[in-house]
Amino acid sequence: MDLGPHAGFIIASYAICFGVVAGLILWVRLDKARLDSTLKDLESQGLAKTRRTPEKPDRQ
Amino acid sequence: MGILDFANPTRFMKLTQLVLPWLVGLCAIAFAVGLYMSFFVAPEDYQQGDTVRIMYIHVPAAWLAMMCYSIMAISSLGTLVWKHPLADVSAKCAAPIGAAFTFISLVTGSLWGKPMWGTYWVWDARLTSVLVLFIMYLGLMALWRTMEDPIKAGKAAAILTLVGALNLPIIKFSVDWWNTLHQPASVMRMDGPTIHPDILLPLAVMAVAFTLLFFVIHLMAMRNEILRRRVRTLRLRAASAARPAGGSATLQPAE
Numbered sequence: 001m002d003l004g005p006h007a008g009f010i011i012a013s014y015a016i017c018f019g020v021v022a023g024l025i026l027w028v029r030l031d032k033a034r035l036d037s038t039l040k041d042l043e044s045q046g047l048a049k050t051r052r053t054p055e056k057p058d059r060q
Numbered sequence: 061m062g063i064l065d066f067a068n069p070t071r072f073m074k075l076t077q078l079v080l081p082w083l084v085g086l087c088a089i090a091f092a093v094g095l096y097m098s099f100f101v102a103p104e105d106y107q108q109g110d111t112v113r114i115m116y117i118h119v120p121a122a123w124l125a126m127m128c129y130s131i132m133a134i135s136s137l138g139t140l141v142w143k144h145p146l147a148d149v150s151a152k153c154a155a156p157i158g159a160a161f162t163f164i165s166l167v168t169g170s171l172w173g174k175p176m177w178g179t180y181w182v183w184d185a186r187l188t189s190v191l192v193l194f195i196m197y198l199g200l201m202a203l204w205r206t207m208e209d210p211i212k213a214g215k216a217a218a219i220l221t222l223v224g225a226l227n228l229p230i231i232k233f234s235v236d237w238w239n240t241l242h243q244p245a246s247v248m249r250m251d252g253p254t255i256h257p258d259i260l261l262p263l264a265v266m267a268v269a270f271t272l273l274f275f276v277i278h279l280m281a282m283r284n285e286i287l288r289r290r291v292r293t294l295r296l297r298a299a300s301a302a303r304p305a306g307g308s309a310t311l312q313p314a315e
Contacts, residue, residue, distance in 0.1 A: 001099065001100075002110075003110045003113070004104070004109050004110040004111075005109075005175075006109065006110065006111045006175040007110070009111065009114065009171045009172065009174060009175055010110060010111065010113050010114055012171055013114045013117060013118070013167070013168040013171045013172070014117065016164065016167050016168070016171075017117045017121070017164050017168060020160050020163060020164050021160070021164075021273065023160070024156070024157060024160050024277055025277065027156075028277055028280045028281050028284060029280075031281075031284045032280070032283070032284050032287070035284055035287040035288055035291060036287070038291050039287060039290065039291055039294075042291065042294045042295070042298070045298070
């Protein structure tokens with residue numbers, strides 16, 4: 001495929017676009033892995049994910 | 061159950077878990093078709109030659125740069141008016157994605173400008189207002205990082221986002237209001253697009269692919285942010301439980 005005399009500009013544009021998008025995807029995936037690991041650690045320490053419900057007042 | 065009920069963080073996590081694989085698949089197909097059309101189907105432009113192929117990434121990135129900020133502005137209204145728990149999550153997660161698309165738009169525009177205009181950059185109204193948009197994205201990301209409490213940070217960022225939304229019509233109409241080197245609108249016009257369908261169709265497919273990519277990354281980032289707030293809540297709960305009796309608790313549920 002011949003991209004003409006300005007091939008360098010075209011290839012550089014697509015390469016930068018690909019790099020930035022790949023960086024975004026990598027950032028999201030790594031962040032997810034880190035958060036999953038932290039949550040697992042916290043849960044293994046006995047901190048449940050369930051919310052605490054206030055005790056109902058004794059009506060008797 | 062109304063549509064807003066799906067915006068509950070727990071339901072959002074379940075719903076996005078189902079939707080995301082389909083969105084990823086559609087996005088991959090759209091990019092495969094769009095890139096094939098951009099390089100093997102679309103003809104050279106009679107003036108720009110092959111350099112027109114840069115437009116297939118520059119234009120969708122520029123559209124998304126503005127769409128992303130519009131979503132942030134709508135989310136900011138959700139934060140300030142309805143105090144919706146997912147609104148500031150949406151705004152916070154859209155900022156880095158918007159910054160990335162604005163960066164792509166600026167760089168690919170410069171790389172197109174050098175062979176076509178003879179310069180990488182001019183301080184005309186369109187280019188400068190998009191650069192301002194990029195700086196605003198960076199400023200909002202910095203603001204989110206300066207405040208530890210996500211609720212307080214969300215409110216401050218929402219106000220700044222809404223003020224910054226004034227830049228959106230300036231970007232859109234800059235080519236009409238001022239004499240700019242950047243060409244006027246050629247797709248979204250009252251009298252219809254001025255681009256030949258052979259070039260317009262690949263551009264439309266790439267625009268769909270970029271939009272799907274935005275939603276995939278945005279939803280994934282929002283899921284991460286909800287998890288981050290769960291981690292924060294659990295840590296605060298642990299700190300509160302470890303505190304000696306009589307100490308003041310500062311537990312603030314973030315969801």
